[in-house]
Amino acid sequence: MTFDVYDTTLRDGAQQEGMNLTVADKLAIAPLLDELGVGFIEGGWPGAIPKDTEFFRRARTELTLKNAVLAAFGATRKAGVTVDADPQVRALLDAEAPVVTLVAKSDVRHVERALRTTREENLAMITDTVRFLVAQGRRVVLDAEHFYDGFRFDPAYATSAVRAAFDAGAEVVTLCDTNGGMLPAFVTDVVGAVRAAVGQGPRLGMHAHNDTGCAVANSLAAVAAGASHVQGTVNGYGERTGNADLIAVVANLELKHGVELLVNAGLREATRIAHAIAEITNIAPFARQPYVGASAFAHKGGLHASAIKVDPDLYQHVDPVAVGNDMRMLVSEMAGRASIELKGRELGFDLTGQGDLLARVTTRVKDAEAAGYTYDAADASFELLLREELTGQRPVYFEVESWRTIIETLPGQGQGRGAVASAEATVKLRAGGERIVSTGEGNGPVNALDQALRKALVRTYPQIERFALTDFKVRILESEQGTDSTTRVLVVTTDGERTWSTVGVGPNIIEASWEALLDAHVFGLLQAKVEAR
C-alpha cells in the first residue's frame, strides 16, 4: 500500500503566530524531517515569498535528503490568463522540486466571493495547472482548500474540483479542513462520500487543523475512510490552533494500528527530533504534547509509583522508547539512565554495566537541566561532562583570570533606531606558561569576547585559527520575570571539517555565552588532539 507522510512544517507550520523562519532555519530543519523518515517535505511557496524562492535555490546545493522528496507549494493559475504565462506557476517550476503541491478552491462560496471568478473558470484553472505541471515532469498533489465546508455546502461542485484534478493527472487530492471546524464524524461522512464518488483508485489525502481539538482524530478518521496521504507539522505548528501534529498521527497509526509509515523506524527518534526543531524555531516545547512532550510519560501519583515498578505496562499506553521518550517519575526532575547510556554509546563510550558512573552522570545531568542546561542540542558540552566523570578531570588548556566587556554609544548617538554602539572586551588568562592580556572588538559584547579570547589563545594553540562560530542561539528561561530570568546560549563551532555544539547558562547573555565559548574552545582543542596540561 502506498501511504504518504507529508510534512508541511516549513510552509503551513511557519504560519504560526510568532514564528519567523530564516532560510538557514529551514535548511537546518529539513534534514531533521528527513531523519524522522517522512516522505515529503513541503519547503515553502517559491515565487510568492522571496525567502522561500531562496530556500529552494540553496536546497539544490546545500541539502541532501536521504528519504524525503521536496515539494514546492503554490496556487493554480490566475483567472483569465494562460497557465504558461502565469509567473507564479513559472516560479513553481523554477524551484526544481520533484513535487508541486497546488492549492485550489473547492468551496463554491470561496470561488465566487474570495477568488471572484466563475465556477467553470475555477475548474479550468485546476485542469490547466495540473496538466501543465505534469507535462513538465512534476508529480502533482492538489490541496483542495476549504473542502469539507465546501462539500457540506455544495457536494456536487466540491466533487467536480476533485475530479478535475484527477482527470488532469494529479497523484493525490488532499481534502483540506482549512478552517479546522470538522469533527471526526463529519470527516468520516465526507471522505466516505468522496471515495464513493471517485471510486477506489484515486488517492485521497487529509490536511487537518486543530480548531476543534480534533486534528489528530480527524486525520485518523480520514485514513479509516480511505485516505492514504496525511499532512501535518512537527509539534503541531501552524496558524491559529495549529495543524495536525504529524508525529501524533503517525505514532497512532504505527503503534495502535501496526502499520509502518516512517522510513528507518524514525519514530524511535521522534522526541529528540521534535525538540531539536523546537530549538531552531525557538518556540518553547509544550510539555503536555502527546508522545514527545516532556510530561508525556511523567508520573506524579504516589498512588502509581510502587505499582509502576512492578509492572510499568499497567500504567503507560505505549512503551516510551517507541517514540524516543522516557518514563519519568516526578520525584526526580529529568533524564533516565537508559538515555544517557544510549547517548554515551552514540558518542563512542560504552557505559554498559558501569552502574556507578551512570548514576553520577545522571545526577549531574539532572542537576544541570534543573539549572537550565540542555544537552539535546549540545553534544560537545555533554561529552566534556562525560569525560570529566570518566577521567576525574576536565582538560585544562588555559586558566582565565578575569574578563570585561564594555558597550557604549558615541555622544549624541544614543537615541535608539540607528544608534551606533561599539563593543570592546578584555580577557586576562594564563596559557602556555605565560600571562596574556588581550583586547578584542566586535559588533556586540559576545563577538568582542570571542575575539579577545581567540587572540589570547592563538599564539599557544594555532589550531584555534581554524575555529569559527557558525551558529548562536539564545533562549530566555523562566520568563514572566523580566530581565531577571536565566539565559541559555547554544553555540555551534566548526574547524572546517567537523562541527560541535556547546551550551552555557547564566543570569544574562554575556555570562552564558562566555561559558559556551569556553566549552567550544576546550572541546575543539581536545578534538584536535592537543595535549592538555
Place this chain on the structure above:
Amino acid sequence: MTFDVYDTTLRDGAQQEGMNLTVADKLAIAPLLDELGVGFIEGGWPGAIPKDTEFFRRARTELTLKNAVLAAFGATRKAGVTVDADPQVRALLDAEAPVVTLVAKSDVRHVERALRTTREENLAMITDTVRFLVAQGRRVVLDAEHFYDGFRFDPAYATSAVRAAFDAGAEVVTLCDTNGGMLPAFVTDVVGAVRAAVGQGPRLGMHAHNDTGCAVANSLAAVAAGASHVQGTVNGYGERTGNADLIAVVANLELKHGVELLVNAGLREATRIAHAIAEITNIAPFARQPYVGASAFAHKGGLHASAIKVDPDLYQHVDPVAVGNDMRMLVSEMAGRASIELKGRELGFDLTGQGDLLARVTTRVKDAEAAGYTYDAADASFELLLREELTGQRPVYFEVESWRTIIETLPGQGQGRGAVASAEATVKLRAGGERIVSTGEGNGPVNALDQALRKALVRTYPQIERFALTDFKVRILESEQGTDSTTRVLVVTTDGERTWSTVGVGPNIIEASWEALLDAHVFGLLQAKVEAR
C-alpha cells in the same frame, strides 16, 4: 435529556507536572467553574490529601455555588474490611459534598497485580461502598479506572464491575481511559458494547486523557455511543499529556451539535474564565489552545486578509464571540494592506479609504520586517509606527545623548561555570528641560540599562514608577554567521492594569534591547496620556 458536565480541574487537573494548588487557589477556581456553568465540581480527595480535607471543610462556609454541586473523590473500601470501618470512606462522608465519586478497578490485571486482591472481593468492594454511600444520602458516581484497557483484555469482568455499581445504586458509571491510549474508533466499540450489555437505562460517563492527542474526540465518540456524562478539566490540565479539555468538548457539542450543556450560556465567558484560571494556577496559557487560546482566531496569511474583510465567516469555523474570544489580524511579512487596515481598526484607528497612508504603513512594515522586526507580537511598537505615519512624528518625551554598559568579572573569577560578573550601565539624557546622568546596576547589561533609564526618567515622569518588565524574549536572526547576526528582542511591559509589547532589533542584544526599552517607555507614557514635548 440529563447530561452532566463534570469538571475535575481541582482533582485530576492538579496532578499536572508543575502544578501545586493551595486551598485558597481551589476556593478561587471553584466559583469560576461555577460561572462557566458546569454541573459538577470535583474538589479533591478528602481523607487522603490533607489539603483536600481542608478544602471541603472551608467550602461549607466560604463557597457559594450558583449552579454546580461539589463532588468528593475517593476510593472503594479497602479489601478485607467492612465499609463502615474504613476511615477513607468515612472521610468521604465527612466532606459533606452531595456527590461522591468513587474510583474502582475494572481491569482484572490491576485487581490482581496492583490491588493484590481477588476478582470477587473487588466486586464486593464496589457493591458495599456504593450501597453504603447511597444509604447515607449521597449521589454516587463510579469511576471505572482503566476501563477500556480492562474491557479489551477481559470484557466480561469489566462489565461485571459496571453492573455491580449500577445494582448498588450508582447514578453514573464513568468509563475511564486512565492511561489515555484510546483512539475514537476503540471508544465507539467499547461504549457500544457496554451499552448493549447494560441496556439503555443506566447512565454511562467518559473520562479521557490526551496521550494519543484524541481526548476531545474520544469524549465525543463516547457521547455519540450513548454516554451522557463527560469529565474533563479547564485548559486540559492533568497528569502526563493532560485530561480532556472540557471547554473544547463542550464547545464542540454546543456549537457543532446544537445542544445546550452549560448553565446561563457560560460558553460565552469561556476565554476569560480559562485565562483567569491560568492566572491562579500560574501556568502560562497555551496560545494554540482550541477555542480559547490567544492564537485561536488569529490570522496571519496575507492571502486571507483581503477576503476576511469581505466575509469573516469564510475563514472562521465558529464566531469567536460564542466562546468569548476575538478575531485578531497579525501584521506580518505575508500581510498586505488589508490586514494592516484590520489591525488599525482593532487598535482604534479607522483607515478606511486612506489609501496613501495605508501604502506608507505597509511599506514601512515590510521594510522593517526585512530588517528583522516583527509586529506579530509587538502591538505597541506597531501602534507607535502607525501614529508616526498618521501625525507625521513620534512623541518625544526625552532625548538620549549616550549610554554605556560594562560587564566584568572579579579578578580570579573568569573561569566560566560559577563566574561572578557584575553589570553596570550609565545613561545620559535630557528630560523636563534638564540634562540627567544616571547609573544603574543589574544582574546583566539589559537589566542595568533598564534601571539606569528608569532612574533617569522617573523624576520627570513619576508614572514610570509603575512600569515593570514582565517578559523578555531574544531571537537571533540569520544565524549561520556566528555572533555577526542580527538580534531581535521582544519586551512586555505592564503598568499594573494594561500590558504592552515592543520590539527592538540590532547587531547585538544590548542595542536591540535598548530600542525595545525606549519604545516601551514612550508607549507607556503615551498611554498614560502624558503630554509630549
